[in-house]
Amino acid sequence: MKIEDExxxxxxxxxxxxxxxxxxxxxxxxxxxxDENVVREISRRKEEPEWLTEWRVKAYHHWTTLxxxxxxxVEFPPIDYQALSYYSAPKQKxxxxxxxxxxxxxxxxxxxxxxIPLGEQEVLAGVAxxxxxxxxxxxxxxxxxxxxxxxxxxxxxxFSDAVKDHPELVKQYLGTVVPYKDNYYAxxxxxxxxxxxxxxxxxxVRCPMELSTYFRINAANTGQFERTLLIADEGAxxxxxxxxxxxxxxxxxxxxxxxxxxxxxxxxxxxxTVQNWYPGDKEGKGGIYxxxxxxxxxxxxxxxxxxxxxxxxxxxxxxxxSCILKGDNSVGEFYSxxxxxxxxxxxxxxKMIHIGKNTSSxxxxxxxxxxxxxxxxxxxxxxxxxxxNARNFSQxxxxxxxxxxxxxxxxxxxxxxxxxxxxxxxxxxxxxEDQIFYCNQxxxxxxxxxxxxxxxxxxxxxxxxxxxxxxxxQKLLGITLEGSVG
Amino acid sequence: xxxxxQMRDKAASVFEQLGFPTTREELWRFTDVSALANQExxxxxxxxxxxxxxxxxxxxxxxxxxxxxxxxxxGGLPEGIKVGxxxxxxxxxxxxxxxxxSAFVAANTACFSEGAFIEVxxxxxxxxxxxxxxxxxxxxxxxxxxxxxxxGVGSTFSVVEEYIGTPGTAYWTNAVTEVFAADNATVDxxxxxxxxxxxxxxxxxxxxLGKNAVFSNHAIALGAALGRNDIRGxxxxxxxEAICNGxxxxxxxxxxxxxxxxxxxxxxxxxxELYKGILDEKSKAVFCGRILVRQDAQQTDAVQSNRNLLxxxxxxxxxxxxxxxxxxxxxxxxxxxxxxxxxxxxxxLQTRGIDPARGKAMLTYAFANEVLNEMKSTPVRTYLxxxxxxxxxxxxx
Numbered sequence: 001m002k003i004e005d006e007x008x009x010x011x012x013x014x015x016x017x018x019x020x021x022x023x024x025x026x027x028x029x030x031x032x033x034x035d036e037n038v039v040r041e042i043s044r045r046k047e048e049p050e051w052l053t054e055w056r057v058k059a060y061h062h063w064t065t066l067x068x069x070x071x072x073x074v075e076f077p078p079i080d081y082q083a084l085s086y087y088s089a090p091k092q093k094x095x096x097x098x099x100x101x102x103x104x105x106x107x108x109x110x111x112x113x114x115x116i117p118l119g120e121q122e123v124l125a126g127v128a129x130x131x132x133x134x135x136x137x138x139x140x141x142x143x144x145x146x147x148x149x150x151x152x153x154x155x156x157x158x159f160s161d162a163v164k165d166h167p168e169l170v171k172q173y174l175g176t177v178v179p180y181k182d183n184y185y186a187x188x189x190x191x192x193x194x195x196x197x198x199x200x201x202x203x204x205v206r207c208p209m210e211l212s213t214y215f216r217i218n219a220a221n222t223g224q225f226e227r228t229l230l231i232a233d234e235g236a237x238x239x240x241x242x243x244x245x246x247x248x249x250x251x252x253x254x255x256x257x258x259x260x261x262x263x264x265x266x267x268x269x270x271x272x273t274v275q276n277w278y279p280g281d282k283e284g285k286g287g288i289y290x291x292x293x294x295x296x297x298x299x300x301x302x303x304x305x306x307x308x309x310x311x312x313x314x315x316x317x318x319x320x321x322s323c324i325l326k327g328d329n330s331v332g333e334f335y336s337x338x339x340x341x342x343x344x345x346x347x348x349x350x351k352m353i354h355i356g357k358n359t360s361s362x363x364x365x366x367x368x369x370x371x372x373x374x375x376x377x378x379x380x381x382x383x384x385x386x387x388x389n390a391r392n393f394s395q396x397x398x399x400x401x402x403x404x405x406x407x408x409x410x411x412x413x414x415x416x417x418x419x420x421x422x423x424x425x426x427x428x429x430x431x432x433e434d435q436i437f438y439c440n441q442x443x444x445x446x447x448x449x450x451x452x453x454x455x456x457x458x459x460x461x462x463x464x465x466x467x468x469x470x471x472x473x474q475k476l477l478g479i480t481l482e483g484s485v486g
Numbered sequence: 487x488x489x490x491x492q493m494r495d496k497a498a499s500v501f502e503q504l505g506f507p508t509t510r511e512e513l514w515r516f517t518d519v520s521a522l523a524n525q526e527x528x529x530x531x532x533x534x535x536x537x538x539x540x541x542x543x544x545x546x547x548x549x550x551x552x553x554x555x556x557x558x559x560x561g562g563l564p565e566g567i568k569v570g571x572x573x574x575x576x577x578x579x580x581x582x583x584x585x586x587x588s589a590f591v592a593a594n595t596a597c598f599s600e601g602a603f604i605e606v607x608x609x610x611x612x613x614x615x616x617x618x619x620x621x622x623x624x625x626x627x628x629x630x631x632x633x634x635x636x637x638g639v640g641s642t643f644s645v646v647e648e649y650i651g652t653p654g655t656a657y658w659t660n661a662v663t664e665v666f667a668a669d670n671a672t673v674d675x676x677x678x679x680x681x682x683x684x685x686x687x688x689x690x691x692x693x694x695l696g697k698n699a700v701f702s703n704h705a706i707a708l709g710a711a712l713g714r715n716d717i718r719g720x721x722x723x724x725x726x727e728a729i730c731n732g733x734x735x736x737x738x739x740x741x742x743x744x745x746x747x748x749x750x751x752x753x754x755x756x757x758x759e760l761y762k763g764i765l766d767e768k769s770k771a772v773f774c775g776r777i778l779v780r781q782d783a784q785q786t787d788a789v790q791s792n793r794n795l796l797x798x799x800x801x802x803x804x805x806x807x808x809x810x811x812x813x814x815x816x817x818x819x820x821x822x823x824x825x826x827x828x829x830x831x832x833x834x835l836q837t838r839g840i841d842p843a844r845g846k847a848m849l850t851y852a853f854a855n856e857v858l859n860e861m862k863s864t865p866v867r868t869y870l871x872x873x874x875x876x877x878x879x880x881x882x883x
Binding site: 071385398400401402403404405406407408409410411412413414415416417418419420421422423424425426427428429430431 | 512781782784794796797798799800801802803804805806807808809810811812813814815816817818819820821822823824825826
């Protein structure tokens, strides 16, 4: 795949966060505050079955007993959970559009601005080969290609629709990977999640196109709580993309999502994320708090889950996409690029829990820190006593640009079986001055040179991304690092 | 030591406030000290009948926590070197390095009644190491030992701390050692821990390095049911170099924990750390190595590696190598590996006529030997080579 794309440096001249606009659209939201009634009201508005309402309420009550975690290497003032609004939906959704033509043109315009093709004709014309579920303020507004996918038995759409149309599937899988008691933010999400994507790939089906969810935060003072549930049944394959943007606002906004993946026997899931929430301004004002719980469960033998993430946005990122390798011979992968600039903070990594025999995992993490940013890799590799011949390789590299930023590495390695082979390596270095000089000599200015070097540094991860995302990721990297040199 | 009582009172109140750490604390996540916390220790003293082998001309012997002038030999020390009991000396720097917020250091400060005091003047060179020998066989006793080692400008000096216990006796050693290495000093510190396998052993070693000082620490652990080394190096002057190596050989249900912290406070310093472990039966090792590079500590070169060999089912390892870096012009790496012996290497030896049992022993010894090879003192190295051989024979036999 061709990575060098001269256009990828166009972004360097854009000095502002490109997706910072606000869409003026009527929305239907709950007043700020959180108690049991709010949880029940959300559930009522979404016309959910009783078992789900009760599940939410259980989660809410458990949440009230929890304290926010403090172990991550990030600093922020305490969040006032009563000042947030827990439900905001574009008004039009209430009369649910039957087809794309009925979707509010404002919304379509928004997604067009973001470069997300929601019109299927564009796709048919060869612009893209991706089925998109667009989530606007945590409510799914449109799903493309639903029909084509249905022919194959693939269920892809909003979480709310899945609760209505396939309650047995949702009930069977919801909370089995990330239980409602899992952690502070996941528990909060379980109580108040508004929408998200649901996807089920039946036995033996190879999903013919990339599935994608595009998250967009628009409303102010609302918390965003999506829940994604993705199941690949025996022998199925799916590649899933997730993208995110938000408007530029002075307040910090909370985004606490949960993603659950289940891979049955011989199934494969590839989950890619390009996270570009609004990172706040140079002084660290505003930006999204991205506190996300993502976990995949390799339930059956020979299953595989692969996480690829490019994290360029958010004021604070707190995210550990993990794999539980339960099936024998199952494989977990984690490829990550996390870029922080200005006052951004990231504490991200993965957990690989080896339970089955002959399980293997690979972790490649690239952290880039510039400005006054703090970037930490935190990961765990655990080999249980039952995991014969488990294999792990981890490589965590950090690059520092400027002398006021920080890069940290905190791996946890727990080995309980002697047949395990586990290797962890980490390096931290400065961006190569001689490399920049070399580029300068050849007529590239320093900013371009930094872009080139950083892209090279991240190549191992970018090559895991689907084509369209790889190009976008490279552009984002350039934009994020703007102004970090010189 | 007028302030000593004040210091003790303060430490006692800190301990009262903290209590023994629990596994809910990040630094104690994998090491449960409740067995120690729930036990009462007596202060009765009795002489110790434990064999020892002096590794140099000069040695101090402590019997069940008390200095034994009869068994020691510090006569004829070269001029400029003072060796004696910490109870007889005063040094302003006492207690300035050891972490006052650690429960074990606080307990030690409040209770210590003995330890070694070593002062080496500027420009002294001593080839033979000073051997500090701590013998223990008093069941139910607690020994709070406190050592202070100060090495002057440009001096070269080595010291061995060895803890030996009679098998089957249960006691608690809680030692704190502070080392001050002045500018251009070279200090080799060896720690050999051969406590009884039913004993508790905790030590905090804190070292501060001046300009161009070189400090090396070699920590070998074979004993104790529950043991922990807290090693903290502070690089306070440019050009300093710290080397921290370790080897732990564990079997039965031994639990051994190493917490290493290297603080690069200034620019142009190096630190190298190599920790290796061999674990048999149901033993468990914890290794946490943290390298902190502060904002202005440019040109830092820090390398850390932790390698573990698991010989049996039931053996467990928790490895946590950590880098915390706030300066950009640095070169920092860490690595950790955990696994069994390499089957290909075993096979290779077999094809050369070496039977699997012997091949296994050879490879295991070679694995451990990498740490011993780094030791400069020949008598110490030879002594340890024998100990490692003995241990391996017991394990394979």
